[in-house]
Amino acid sequence: MRRVTPHQYAQALLELSHELPAADLPKLTKGLLKRLAERRELKLVPRIIVALEHLAADAGEVVSVHMTTARPVKQTEKIARELATALSVQRVTLTTAVDPTLVGGARLRIGDRLVDGSIHGLLSQLTS
Secondary structure (H helix, E strand, O other), rough: OOOOHHOOOOOHHHHHHOOOOOHHHHHHHHHHHHHHHHHOOOHHHOOOOOOOHHHHOOOOOOEEEEEEEEOOOOOOHHHHHHHHHHHHOOOOOOOOOOOOOHHOEEEEEEEEEEEEEOHHHHHHHHOO
């Protein structure tokens, strides 16, 4: 079986997201997570997110990211700098919130996209 790269997943997801109505995006994301789980490739999710943002972001842009975690986050400035590098933008405006029901991991809202990398979210995707 040929391996699909994170960049290829991101490119397909981005192309499909432009063709589908906004109401279908959660179903598309759920389908991708299910496929990744079946192929035992959930570890690719962070790299797919980075690849997706590389494809979607314009150089020099400022991106707003809202991060929700199970516990308070320290070093938000460092995280913002790392996100800016990963997203290939000049600056990331990072806001944070705490939601203990996430158990672990994080939910990121990047612009109008929601990326659920929380344990709670991944388990919910697998059980539905």
